Amino acid sequence: MKSCNRPVKGRNAGISRMALIMVILVIVMAVVIAVPKIRAFNAGGEEVACAVGLDSARRRLAEDVIVNQGKEDARQAQEVVTVAMNGWDDLCPGGGKVYLVRTQDRNLPYDLVCGKHDSDTKRRTRLNAGYVLTQIDDKLAMRRLVEDEFPQTLTFNLNGEEWEAVLTDEPVTFKRGTATTKGYEKKKNVAYYGIMGHSEFGSDTGAEEGELCYFVFADPEHYAEWDPDEGWTGDCYG
Ligand SMILES: [Zn+2]
16 A cells, blocks of 8 residues: 555655746746846935935035035035035945035035936046046055056045056057047956157147046946047046
């Protein structure tokens, strides 16, 4: 009798194993479909939360402008926001670097721009590039002091992420005046373009002798074209 029961038991076990596999498959599929949607939702929520936070900081700035009759400088404006919002570094919930920029508006002489969420890609890129340049210049000065040589790569932070910059001291890889990601496709790489004041590019732009100030961001998020008609601001373009 016992031996007669065995095949039945085995079939049951086979069916339940199949059912278990099916359930696992369904769960895996649900996760695969849901995760990108949840991520997109979170990213959208992050952007909204960032905009709401910056708006309330702007209101505090506007109040301060009325109280001080618009006499505050950038340092004071930054202090007003820092005190009102309990710090500066966490202004963007997504880790975006927030910049204080001067405006032409008398009622709000300073504005806040998030390096991760601002809708003006070009402005965002320019501010981020300037921020990256400051970090790289500082690190470069340190490395040269310690090692007395030009390093090939340096790391820096941008919008809560660590990046690697590939340093070039001559514009060999890039077409003059054109941003290109050629050769720098590896994710999280930034090319650091050297502009020599005596070169053709230098005389076009008025860059100082040996000035290093051109970036190519391989990440499309930070990519922007440089337009020679814009003129040279002495700042950086991504
Ligand atoms: Zn933000």
